[in-house]
Amino acid sequence: MNSVAPSRAFAAIACDYDGTLATHDRIPPEVVTALRFVREQGIRLILVTGRTFFELTRVCEHLELFDVVIAENGGVLFVPPEQVIRDLAPPPPPRLVGELDRRGIYYQLGRTIVDTFRNDEGRIRDAMAAVRVQLALTPNRAALMLQAPGVSKGSGVQHAIRRLGLSSHDVLGIGDAENDLDMFAVCGFSACPGNAVEEVRTRVDWVFAGDNGGSVARALSTSVLDGQLPPPATGRREVEVGWARQSGERVAVSTRGVNVLVNGDSMSGKSWLVGGLIERLVDRRYGVCVIDPEGDYHVLTAIPAVSFVEVRDMADWDQAVELFRRDPSACVVADLSTAGDADKASLITTGLRALRDLRRECRLPHWIFLDEAHYWLGEDGPAADLVLDEKGFCLATYRASALAANIRKGIDLFVFARTTAPDETRFVREAIPGSIEAGNHLCAAFGELSLGEFVLVRADTGCAGAVSFQAAPRRTEHVRHRRKYADIPVLPDRNFFFRAADGRLLARAATLGEFAKAVETVDEGVLIEHARRLDFSRWLFEVFRERRLARQIRQIEQRCGRGDIRHLRVALIRLLSAWLPGRA
Numbered sequence: 001m002n003s004v005a006p007s008r009a010f011a012a013i014a015c016d017y018d019g020t021l022a023t024h025d026r027i028p029p030e031v032v033t034a035l036r037f038v039r040e041q042g043i044r045l046i047l048v049t050g051r052t053f054f055e056l057t058r059v060c061e062h063l064e065l066f067d068v069v070i071a072e073n074g075g076v077l078f079v080p081p082e083q084v085i086r087d088l089a090p091p092p093p094p095r096l097v098g099e100l101d102r103r104g105i106y107y108q109l110g111r112t113i114v115d116t117f118r119n120d121e122g123r124i125r126d127a128m129a130a131v132r133v134q135l136a137l138t139p140n141r142a143a144l145m146l147q148a149p150g151v152s153k154g155s156g157v158q159h160a161i162r163r164l165g166l167s168s169h170d171v172l173g174i175g176d177a178e179n180d181l182d183m184f185a186v187c188g189f190s191a192c193p194g195n196a197v198e199e200v201r202t203r204v205d206w207v208f209a210g211d212n213g214g215s216v217a218r219a220l221s222t223s224v225l226d227g228q229l230p231p232p233a234t235g236r237r238e239v240e241v242g243w244a245r246q247s248g249e250r251v252a253v254s255t256r257g258v259n260v261l262v263n264g265d266s267m268s269g270k271s272w273l274v275g276g277l278i279e280r281l282v283d284r285r286y287g288v289c290v291i292d293p294e295g296d297y298h299v300l301t302a303i304p305a306v307s308f309v310e311v312r313d314m315a316d317w318d319q320a321v322e323l324f325r326r327d328p329s330a331c332v333v334a335d336l337s338t339a340g341d342a343d344k345a346s347l348i349t350t351g352l353r354a355l356r357d358l359r360r361e362c363r364l365p366h367w368i369f370l371d372e373a374h375y376w377l378g379e380d381g382p383a384a385d386l387v388l389d390e391k392g393f394c395l396a397t398y399r400a401s402a403l404a405a406n407i408r409k410g411i412d413l414f415v416f417a418r419t420t421a422p423d424e425t426r427f428v429r430e431a432i433p434g435s436i437e438a439g440n441h442l443c444a445a446f447g448e449l450s451l452g453e454f455v456l457v458r459a460d461t462g463c464a465g466a467v468s469f470q471a472a473p474r475r476t477e478h479v480r481h482r483r484k485y486a487d488i489p490v491l492p493d494r495n496f497f498f499r500a501a502d503g504r505l506l507a508r509a510a511t512l513g514e515f516a517k518a519v520e521t522v523d524e525g526v527l528i529e530h531a532r533r534l535d536f537s538r539w540l541f542e543v544f545r546e547r548r549l550a551r552q553i554r555q556i557e558q559r560c561g562r563g564d565i566r567h568l569r570v571a572l573i574r575l576l577s578a579w580l581p582g583r584a
Contacts (some may be wrong), residue, residue, distance in 0.1 A: 008226070010043055011363050013164045014157050015216070016175035017049035019195070020140070023212045025059040034217040035065045035358045041225060044215070046070065046160045048153050048172075050140045050179055052086070052110030053078065061345050068163060073138060073145050073179055075112030079163070086157060087112055089151040090489075094142065096135070099558050114146040114480060116480050140170045140179045141197065157226030161186075166288060167328035169256075170566075174216060176200060189232060191219070196428075205232035212395030228449030239280040240467040241273065241415075242435035242454065251456060251469040253277065255286060256366070259393045259410050263400040263424065265416025269451050269471065271296050273415065274369060274396050278331065282306060287365035289320065289355055293344055293372050299476045306331045311347055317354045324364045332365075334523075337551040340558070345375075345382040352383050359390060367392045373398040376408045401427035414457040419446040432460040434463025442466055494538075494543050498522045499530065512544070514578040531557040531568060549579055 021027050021035075030263055035045060047066040050073040056063075063069060069078040075089040089112040097114070100107050104124055107116040116124060124146065136144045153175075162167050173187035174181070176196035177530065183202065184190035184254060191206040193215035201207050206229055208219040223229050238252035260277075264270045275297060281288050282305050290297050301308045308322045311334045323330045334351060336344050347369075370376065373395035376383045378432055381404065388410030395411075397403070401423040408431055419425060425443040432439065442463050445455060447469075457466045489510035498507040498518055507522055509515035519527065530536055536538055536558050541550035552575055561567045 001403050010172045010189070011170035012044035012046055012161070012164060012172075013038060013047040013220075014048050014070075014160070014171055015223075016153075016183075017047060017051060017056070019176040019212055020174055020180075020193060021047075021213050022060070022215060023214075027062055028213050028217075031213040031217045032062055032276050032449075034220040035062070038220055038225070039065065043066075043225075044164055044166070046157060046164075048157055048160075048173075048175070048180075048183055049073075050113075050115070050138075050143065050145055050153070052108055052113060052115060054109065054110065055535040057140060069388055070153065070156035070160055072110045072113040073140075073147060074152045074154065074182075075147055077156065077159055077163075087388040088156060089113075089148045092135070092146065093131070093133050095131045096128060096133045100124070103127055104569045111566075112147060112151070114316075114434040116144050116146070118142050118144040122146070125462070129466060138179050139177075139264070141177050145179065152182035153179055154184075154186045157183050158186050164192075165325070166329065166362075167285070167366070169286060169366060176212075186281045188237070191224075196237050200410065206230070237275065239284060239298045240472055241277060241280075241456075242471045245453070245468040245470060249365045250327070250565075251467055253413060253456075255281065255284065257391045258412040258417065259388055259391055259409075260395070260413045261400060261403075262394065262396045262410045262417070263427075264398060264446075264454075266398050266417050267419035268398075268419070268449070269454070270398070271371070272452070272474065273417065273454060273471050274371075274394065275300060275476065276472060277394065278367075279303065279368060279475050281367055282331045286329060287324055287328050288364045288367045288369065289324075290331070290333045291336070291348060291351055291371065292333055293348065294377070294555070295331050295335055295548055296371060297369075298335060298548045298551075300331070302476050303331075305329070306333060308333050308335060310338060311336050311351065312343075314350055314354075317347075317351050320351075321354050321358050321464075323539075324358060325362070328362075328364055330365070335551075338554065348376050349383045352459045354368065356390075367394060369394045369396070371396045373397040374402040377404055378402045380403045400424060400425075401429075412458065412459050416446050416449075416455045416457070418451075418453075419443070432462050433459070434455055461562065490543055493537035495537050496543075498526055498530070499525055512540075512580060514575070516580055519572050519576065527568050527572065528560060531560040536572075549575075552579075 010341060015021050021031055028544055039045060041184060044067045045065060046068050048070045051071060053071040053076045056071050063080045066080055077086045077088055091112060092114045100254035106119055107114050110220055121144055130397050136149045138145045147439060168186050171187040172189045172190045173183045175183055176192050190204040191208060192200045192204045193208050193212055208215040237255045239255055240250055240252050242251045246252055262270050262274055278288055279302060300306045307323055307330060309332055311317060320334050321331045323332050334346055339347055358364055376396045388407055428443050441525040452471050454471060455466055455468050474484040497505055497508040500506055507518040509518050537550045537554035537557055540546050540553055556571050560568050
């Protein structure tokens with residue numbers, strides 16, 4: 001699903017020099033004006049050229065316009081504001097340079113590159129073979145560049161992006177020749193002037209009308225910055241969520257420019273699907289923040305790229321925000337499960353404000369996931385007016401009907417798991433465009449979905465474009481791997497001891513299975529005393545390191561302490577039965 005890329009999607013623009021910005025060696029005045037305008041909008045500029053650094057300083061009179069300059073086809077990095085120059089590749093082997101001289105082959109020698117003519121490629125290869133030198137040969141229209149293997153405009157731009165602290169997904173690359181393709185591969189978006197070589201024109205997102213710098217200047221001054229670019233032509237900005245049930249075709253979700261709502265009954269697989277989507281965004285190095293009120297996404301921390309922050313106050317949100325400043329591709333699970341019920345609403349509101357400010361500052365994180373969204377984004381919810389003003393939200397809920405009207409209007413893509421509640425089927429008929437008959441048919445289909453089956457509906461196509469699909473597999477399990485401690489005893493001094501008020505030992509548990517059996521038989525008054533002291537959750541975490549189960553038990557203990565649970569035993573048995581194999 002493609003969408004229009006708004007101007008705010010670009011944190012930086014990486015531009016080729018000859019044939020893109022410059023005509024006959026020089027940047028025309030209208031292009032200089034356009035570049036200055038871009039900088040005024042807070043967008044960083046990266047100049048990327050195959051020219052030798054010496055040649056570039058001779059012909060370019062406006063290097064000060066750029067935050068970073070990549071010269072010699074990725075071999076040299078120059079930072080104009082700091083006058084810092086750094087070689088990103090070794091110098092050309094002297095014996096090859098001598099052999100080119102001996103054979104009378106014309107060349108220009110740079111700090112890390114040999115620039116020559118493309119029609120001399122055969123003679124150059126013979127010269128390299130004669131002196132046993134292996135360099136990469138990169139064509140650039142009529143030119144041919146010789147440099148160390150692995151060095152390219154793409155590798156140079158990656159250095160520049162890291163130096164600027166940006167995400168490559170937020171960079172627009174603009175070029176016109178074959179050596180720009182490596183740059184496009186590392187940029188989130190790509191474009192070229194109308195006179196670019198054919199291979200480039202067929203592989204970019206946008207072709208700007210006109211030639212050379214004039215084409216680019218007009219685009220920068222208009223469509224690029226006012227959000228009027230058409231949908232990108234390439235499909236690189238999609239992640240797979242599953243396969244269509246009828247055709248087996250790939251079902252994908254756009255990684256940019258959409259808001260997603262995942263709705264379904266409890267235990268219908270919503271969190272499984274959302275977790276899989278997060279995993280795929282992490283694999284693609286998008287910045288992701290997961291606001292997790294109940295501790296359901298801690299399992300994602302099994303992925304090395306995922307960070308975990310336990311949020312109990314604003315200082316914890318500061319820590320989460322700082323992770324994105326350090327690494328634009330960070331995935332942060334902000335876990336609020338240990339916060340009191342009364343505090344969660346204010347913490348989530350505070351977090352959404354902090355993330356909104358961070359997005360305005362540096363366009364990160366690319367995605368914000370919010371679980372149990374109906375609690376916080378209802379008509380009277382504390383945060384209903386804070387989100388969906390920009391794209392890149394995924395809301396998970398079993399009560400989409402309770403979301404505020406402005407929230408529902410901001411959804412571009414609906415994903416439904418099994419949905420049977422009358423209020424939710426009524427919501428579908430009201431929110432999804434289509435005839436009454438089509439809406440009834442869709443709702444009937446929702447009620448027949450099995451675990452792992454979903455229906456994707458786009459807001460712009462409505463019921464007519466609904467696609468049923470089977471979810472793709474995940475790397476991490478939603479519930480931890482088969483509860484490996486269910487029947488494995490711990491050391492005697494690590495057992496759980498159920499004791500009466502007078503200290504008498506009533507039961508002991510060496511495994512989680514034994515613990516569950518004891519909960520079924522021990523007097524409820526004993527369970528209540530243990531719960532008020534938080535003994536259950538402390539034992540589960542300290543002995544088994546089962547953080548997720550411990551948090552869920554802690555929630556029950558806290559509710560018991562407030563007097564919110566009438567039957568503690570029932571609540572504990574229900575949770576343990578769902579968690580332990582063979583007890584459901």
